[in-house]
Amino acid sequence: MKLELETIPVWDGVASKSECYVCDLMAEAQKDALSFYLGNSVMNPGTRVKVNESGFCTKHWQLLTAANKPQGIALMTDTYLGMTRTKFEKSINSLLGTKNPRQAKKAIQSLKEDMQKREKGCLVCSAMQQRLDRYLFTTCYLWGEDSAFRSALQEGKGFCLHHFQLLLETAPAVLSGSLLAQFVHDLTQTEVLNLDRIANDVHWMTQKYKSENMDKPWNGCEDAHKRGVDKMTGRHRVIDPV
Numbered sequence: 001m002k003l004e005l006e007t008i009p010v011w012d013g014v015a016s017k018s019e020c021y022v023c024d025l026m027a028e029a030q031k032d033a034l035s036f037y038l039g040n041s042v043m044n045p046g047t048r049v050k051v052n053e054s055g056f057c058t059k060h061w062q063l064l065t066a067a068n069k070p071q072g073i074a075l076m077t078d079t080y081l082g083m084t085r086t087k088f089e090k091s092i093n094s095l096l097g098t099k100n101p102r103q104a105k106k107a108i109q110s111l112k113e114d115m116q117k118r119e120k121g122c123l124v125c126s127a128m129q130q131r132l133d134r135y136l137f138t139t140c141y142l143w144g145e146d147s148a149f150r151s152a153l154q155e156g157k158g159f160c161l162h163h164f165q166l167l168l169e170t171a172p173a174v175l176s177g178s179l180l181a182q183f184v185h186d187l188t189q190t191e192v193l194n195l196d197r198i199a200n201d202v203h204w205m206t207q208k209y210k211s212e213n214m215d216k217p218w219n220g221c222e223d224a225h226k227r228g229v230d231k232m233t234g235r236h237r238v239i240d241p242v
Contacts (some may be wrong), residue, residue, distance in 0.1 A: 002010060002070045004134055005087050005137070005138045005141060006131075006134045006135055006136055007116060007142065009025055009028075010025075010135055010138045010139055010142060011133070011142070012147070013025055013134075013135075013158055014149065014152045014153055015152070016103075016144050016165070018156075018157065019157050019158070019159075019160070019198075019227055019231060020128070020158070020159040020163055020230065020231070020234065020235070021156075021159075021161040021162055021231060022061060022135055022136070022139075022156075022159055022163040022167075023159075023230070023234055023235040025131070025135050026131070026135075026204050026235075026236035026237070026238070027235065027236045028157070029127065029128045029131040029236075030124065030128055031062075032062075032127075032219070033123070033124040033127040033128060034063055034064060034067065035237070036127075037051070037064060037072075037076070037123065038064065038072055039072075041235050042072040042075050042076055044124075048075070048079055050077065050123060051076045051079070051123065052079050052080055052082075053083070054121045054122065054123050054126070055080055055121070055123070056122045056123055056124055057119075057122035057123070057124070057125055058236065060122055060123075060124040060125065060149070063084075063124075064232055071233060077119035083120075084118060085214070087114060087118060088111070088118075090110070090114075090124060091107065091110045091111040091114045093113075094106070094107035094110055094111075095107045095111060099128040101172075102155070104146075117240075125238050128238045129238045132166075132238055133170075136163075136166055136167055136170040137170060137174060138202055139170075139175075139234045140171045140174035140183065141174050141223060142169065142177055143175075143183055144174065144175050144179050144183070148178075150186075151216060153187075153190065154186055154190050156191075156193035156202065157191065157194050157197075158187075158191040158195070158231075159191065160192050160232070160233065160234035160235070161191075161231065161233075161234070162192050162229060162233065163231055163234060163238055164187070167187060168184060168187065168188075171183050171184065171187075191234075194231075195231065198224065198227055198228050198231050199228075201219075201220070201224035201227065202221075202223040202224045202225060202227075202228045204218075204219060204221045204224070205218075205221045205222075205224040205225060208221065229236075
């Protein structure tokens with residue numbers, strides 16, 4: 001599948017010297033997707049049909065409801081609940097009609113399967129995933145086509161481990177031969193150097209709390225614990241099944 005390039009945001013990301021510019025871009029992708037469903041789009045019948053069918057994951061339902069846009073959320077919830085009741089009608093009737101343990105277990109299993117289907121997918125996660133695919137593809141593409149980008153990426157702070165892995169998985173679809181091997185080597189080298197940098201920062205942070213080091217400088221390590229967690233886990237991951 002041919003993906004549209006996102007050269008400007010990816011270049012901006014590299015220039016930002018972020019610990020993981022893909023995390024930053026995904027934060028913007030999430031913000032944009034949430035804004036779409038908090039705006040006038042909810043008045044569009046086509047949008048409501050999509051919401052009725054797919055809905056949102058727990059995280060994004062909560063973020064939407066926390067945005068203080070009650071009318072739009074009420075409209076979406078109204079029809080979503082109606083569709084949910086329709087999809088669950090058979091299972092609910094089976095639960096109500098249970099007369100023995102075997103029927104009870106069968107009815108419970110049926111509801112479980114309906115719940116799994118209903119909770120699978122999220123419109124915000126899907127929009128984020130589409131953006132993520134383009135950002136990963138573009139990063140690999142620019143590395144192969146632009147020596148300036150290659151140098152900037154190598155001199156950057158790497159990525160969170162989650163997006164580091166996804167970039168490596170994306171690379172074979174974009175690069176081939178010696179370019180692929182070089183990309184894997186260079187990206188890994190940059191990642192390891194920056195993991196070591198953060199590990200050293202976190203270690204110094206632990207030492208800074210000792211009495212003998214209280215008067216010594218922080219050396220920029222005041223937030224090392226946050227950067228360490230972000231590096232390990234990623235701040236904005238698409239985790240809902242799409």
